Amino acid sequence: MTINKQESKSIESFPLEVASQKEAEKSDLQSIKKGNLRTYSSQKDNAREFTSLIKKRSTRSIVSSMLGCVHCGLCASSCHYSQTHPNDPTMTPAYKADQIRRIFKRHMDFTGRLIPWWVHAKSIANDEDLNRLKNIVFGTCSACKRCTFNCPMGVDTAALIRFARGILTELGIVPEGVFAVSKDQWETGNQMAVSEEDFRETLEWMEEELQDELGTDKIHIPVDVKGCDLMYCINPREVKFDPRSIADAAKIFFLAGESWTLPSFGWDQTNFGLFSGDDQLGASVAKNVYEAAKKLSAKRIVISECGHGYRSTRWEGYNWANYEQELPTESIIHTLKRYIEDNKIVIDPSKNCDPITFHDSCNLVRSGDLIEEPRWLLQQVCTDFREMYPNRQDNYCCTGGSGLLSMVEYKPLRMASAKIKADQLKATGAKQVCTICHNCVDGLTDVIDHYKLDLKVVQMLELVSSALVV
Numbered sequence: 001m002t003i004n005k006q007e008s009k010s011i012e013s014f015p016l017e018v019a020s021q022k023e024a025e026k027s028d029l030q031s032i033k034k035g036n037l038r039t040y041s042s043q044k045d046n047a048r049e050f051t052s053l054i055k056k057r058s059t060r061s062i063v064s065s066m067l068g069c070v071h072c073g074l075c076a077s078s079c080h081y082s083q084t085h086p087n088d089p090t091m092t093p094a095y096k097a098d099q100i101r102r103i104f105k106r107h108m109d110f111t112g113r114l115i116p117w118w119v120h121a122k123s124i125a126n127d128e129d130l131n132r133l134k135n136i137v138f139g140t141c142s143a144c145k146r147c148t149f150n151c152p153m154g155v156d157t158a159a160l161i162r163f164a165r166g167i168l169t170e171l172g173i174v175p176e177g178v179f180a181v182s183k184d185q186w187e188t189g190n191q192m193a194v195s196e197e198d199f200r201e202t203l204e205w206m207e208e209e210l211q212d213e214l215g216t217d218k219i220h221i222p223v224d225v226k227g228c229d230l231m232y233c234i235n236p237r238e239v240k241f242d243p244r245s246i247a248d249a250a251k252i253f254f255l256a257g258e259s260w261t262l263p264s265f266g267w268d269q270t271n272f273g274l275f276s277g278d279d280q281l282g283a284s285v286a287k288n289v290y291e292a293a294k295k296l297s298a299k300r301i302v303i304s305e306c307g308h309g310y311r312s313t314r315w316e317g318y319n320w321a322n323y324e325q326e327l328p329t330e331s332i333i334h335t336l337k338r339y340i341e342d343n344k345i346v347i348d349p350s351k352n353c354d355p356i357t358f359h360d361s362c363n364l365v366r367s368g369d370l371i372e373e374p375r376w377l378l379q380q381v382c383t384d385f386r387e388m389y390p391n392r393q394d395n396y397c398c399t400g401g402s403g404l405l406s407m408v409e410y411k412p413l414r415m416a417s418a419k420i421k422a423d424q425l426k427a428t429g430a431k432q433v434c435t436i437c438h439n440c441v442d443g444l445t446d447v448i449d450h451y452k453l454d455l456k457v458v459q460m461l462e463l464v465s466s467a468l469v470v
């Protein structure tokens, strides 16, 4: 399935939907009252505001990506959108970045201000232009950074996309899904609006299951215990749709003799601010985690399987929140590796005999430096691990990155661009694909369903748990 130029053009004219925004305004939300969650107003001069924010927020690295592109076209062959739409120039990374670049040049670059036609500089004229830009930056890029890694000039197109997304979020010119998830995370501290009651009930349910399974009431899923060696943070998807992964982690912690706890608030390590470009949301969510660890006097923060959660909490959150702390922060993948190396848990790989391949999550390999550890683990817990090609930093996105799973209107284009991922998966001949990211579980499941592949998605905790010798 491919989308032709005509169809991808129509994506640029998808309308701005604001029903959720209107409803939120009526609900008297704290996040709106405090000015954290922004809504769209047709009465404002949004074009002028956009231009002013571009000027105000351009950092040195953004400016270098605005000015560095020489239009060599090399990045076109690295993007899954342009590779699946070879006749459509609007799918190339350079085209997408140029839609932001031209505004920057018109207002901040000497040549662009003097002779705009020479350098294709152009202002944003009205809300229609902004809506078109919204569809490009949210709908035609998964911010996978594959083009960034392949640009000889060091242009970071994914960073430009996030930069533009952040300004549009400030103006409320966003897809409905982006608004809805941002609202939930601002209002409740987690992306899926899980209440504390549901959170605690799910943990109690998993604890009972584990006690039955292991035949002991000594196994617990502790909450808010002070002075533990490890504070564990999870993805709300685990509470809402996949509590098995919380149970798997608890079982492994128990067998390893770990002193651990979950916090009752600040347990969501995911961060929609990374996707929407809203640094304020990013700072607030990351701070929830850091403050929870401080309050509980934990010695280490451990992040469950999540690409963007790891990137946000481990690498970006400190900068967004201007937060200083020395506390070590790691992925559960590091923790599992340490347990096996230190013989804290015993593993029998013959319990995972199906051929398994591994999907590198963009936020972990290209932005998180978590590359060899999952491979080492797979070698320990499975008998038939096989790489997919290309892999590591060259791997292709599951196509669900950067919050695209919440933007249903762009799904047909996303599925067309997933042809590359589907071919990659199929070529391995594997029966299972392991990913260490909950977001990628959903992205890969969409690809598998759409292209009718005979594959099951599994996660590392599941594999380690099933290989345990208890």
Ligand code: SF4
Pocket (backbone or CB within 6 Å): 068, 069, 070, 071, 072, 073, 074, 075, 076, 093, 094, 150, 151, 152, 153, 154, 155, 157
């Ligand atoms: S590879 Fe870099 S310099 Fe070349 S077109 Fe792409 S962004 Fe521009």
Ligand code: SF4
Pocket (backbone or CB within 6 Å): 078, 079, 080, 081, 092, 093, 096, 140, 141, 142, 143, 144, 145, 146, 147, 148, 157, 158
């Ligand atoms: S970041 Fe990824 S999806 Fe976006 S333009 Fe670059 S290669 Fe394409």
